[in-house]
Amino acid sequence: MxxxxxxxxxxxxxxxxxxxxxxxxxxxxxxxxxxxxxxxxxxxxxxxxxxxxxxxxxxxxxxxxxxxxxxxxxxxxxxxxxxxxxxxxxxxxxxxxxxxxxxxxxxxxxxxxxxxxxxxxxxxxxxxxxxxxxxxxxxxxxxxxxxxxxxxxxxxxxxxxxxxxxxxxxxxxIFPTGYHGCVSAGVTTGSTVYVAGAGPVGLAAATSAYLLGAAVVIVGDLNEERLAQARSFGCETVNVAQGDPVEQVRQILGHDAPAIGEPLVDAAVDAVGFEARGHGQNAQTEMPATVLNSLMTMTRAGGAIGIPGLYVTGDPGGVDEAAKEGSLSLRLGLGWAKSHSFVTGQCxxxxxxxxxxxxxxxxxxxxxxxxxxxxxxxxxxxxxxxxxxxxxxxxxxxxxxxxxxxxxx
CATH class of the missing domain: 3.90.180.10 (Medium-chain alcohol dehydrogenases, catalytic domain)
Structure with missing residues (x-):
């Protein structure tokens, strides 16, 4: 091939x-x-x-x-x-x-x-x-x-x-890669977990989260068929084309969710990577930092984010000159303020x-x-x-x- x-x-x-x-x-x-x-x-x-x-x-x-x-x-x-x-x-x-x-x-x-x-x-x-x-x-x-x-x-x-x-x-x-994303994010018994992306790596990460003992696994994507596949083995799902996933996750967690304005999940996994798209009205617009920024918003202080999704140093189709060399507009200050841990790279x-x-x-x-x-x-x-x-x-x-x-x- x-x-x-x-x-x-x-x-x-x-x-x-x-x-x-x-x-x-x-x-x-x-x-x-x-x-x-x-x-x-x-x-x-x-x-x-x-x-x-x-x-x-x-x-x-x-x-x-x-x-x-x-x-x-x-x-x-x-x-x-x-x-x-x-x-x-x-x-x-x-x-x-x-x-x-x-x-x-x-x-x-x-x-x-x-x-x-x-x-x-x-x-x-x-x-x-x-x-x-x-x-x-x-x-x-x-x-x-x-x-x-x-x-x-x-x-x-x-x-x-x-x-x-x-x-x-x-x-x-994909199975070790999804598992590595969850281990890197600190998933353990009773964790609430958000997985961005319902492609095969995201589904492998969701599977791994359950294997590690997660209490709730929520998967977000734009593709309803892939979200249905996630639901087929017990995941909760959010369609990010319908809006910001943060509020949708809050509704799923219900009485277990923290107060408004506070973080939502214990651990998060980015299984999307550099071709990420926006949420809601921006769902068809490529916004390569969207997933990482949303995960920092919804992950608790002291939590961790596993990043098995691919990010590259050279992208001829990048949305701007910065993206073409892998430079993204991250809210690193937010992640720093919340003492987040990030693990990237090949599994x-x-x-x-x-x-x-x-x-x-x-x-x-x-x-x-x-x-x-x-x-x-x-x-x-x-x-x-x-x-x-x-x-x-x-x-x-x-x-x-x-x-x-x-x-x-």
Whole structure:
């Protein structure tokens, strides 16, 4: 699945992966010729379309044309490099979207989202993503995973994994990302939580909030179909097209809400990011700081805001010159006055994926159902991108080899 310019993705034939990096769209020159003896080649079982992919496909990043997309990958190991010790051919594994070496200071501290050794451009890397070193994406039949012993999460039982593959495929990104947003926001037993955005990451965050023991989870969005999906597993919802979410949240909380003018929720999660739109009459107007400012307004003093939503340093379609370089008009003084904590950046997937895997395998959570996982073939992926961009309340799961389809049949 290849990005061909704003609004266009196409299925192309590409070379089979090898254990050395070649030149190509987005590949940093320092990575060309890099040996990956520590890598493994995976036959892709599932690979998902992500909202972060959509930012690139809309032309809202500096992604080069020809980039092979896909950072949400689950696959079967079909070959291993000569330096791989523990991963074996036949293992079915989840691939964290963060590419990490396991050797640098940040990796050793568990900060795998900002590995120092895999991307010459900046700390942090991912498959098939702009400014992430040029590692080939996984929306393909096969993919190379570097540092395989470190990066791959092996499922303990192959048959069980394939039976639950639509749930387990969410471990590569959105489930840990939503969970990280909630953990960063301090969600715990009895918390009242507001999640901005009812796309797949927002729904994963809402699911995670319940898993962490939240008493009330409120999800806000402009898309009524996506809000209905949030309600399907017990969330309260607000349609921000109908006005400021603060008053709507107050009405939901009822007698539990503080007095007028006081904060509303214990914790908040921004699952929208830099393409945020306004509220009420401004619902069709792009206002990239809207979500963050509203979350500061509605979060209690001393509370925290998790920000798994994507913010970028380069946005050709930004609403003004400041937005084009990621500079937003934040009410930082409000957040400072309320002693808010903010956590941003890539989720360090490896911090959470094993425990979330266990929650799935032991039926503690139904993440695929909650995000409305919808399998499609690789040939159907361009249509999936189009429908997702139009607001479909689905998480599209690409099934390149028909594994999901065969099991469903």
């Amino acid at each position: 290849v990005y061909e310019g704003p609004g266009r993705v196409e299925v192309h034939d590409i070379d089979y992966p090898t254990y050395d990096l070649k030149d190509g769209p987005g590949v940093n020159k320092a990575n060309i010729g890099r040996k990956v003896r520590h890598g493994a080649i995976l036959k892709t079982v599932t690979t998902n379309i992500c909202g972060s992919d959509q930012h690139m496909v809309r032309g809202r990043t500096t992604a080069p044309e020809g980039l092979v997309l896909g950072h949400e990958i689950t696959g079967e190991v079909v070959d291993v490099g000569p330096d791989v010790e523990y991963v074996k051919v036949g293992d079915v594994c989840s691939v964290p979207f963060n590419i990490a070496c396991g050797r640098c200071r940040n990796c050793k501290e568990g900060k795998t989202g900002i590995c120092l050794n895999v991307n010459p451009d900046r700390p942090g890397s991912a498959y098939g993503y702009v400014d992430m070193g040029g590692w080939v994406g996984g929306q393909a039949e096969y993919v190379l995973v570097p540092y395989a012993d470190w990066n791959l999460l092996r499922f303990p039982d192959r048959d069980q994994a394939l039976e639950k593959i639509l749930d387990l495929t969410m471990l590569s990104d 360090p997937v490896m911090k959470y994926n094993r425990n979330l895997m266990m929650a799935i395998l032991h039926d503690r959570v139904q993440i695929a159902k909650n995000v409305n996982a919808t399998p499609i073939s690789l040939d159907q992926a361009p249509r999936g991108y189009q429908e997702f961009d139009q607001g479909a309340a689905r998480k599209y799961v690409i099934d390149p080899h028909g594994v999901v389809g065969k099991r469903a049949a």
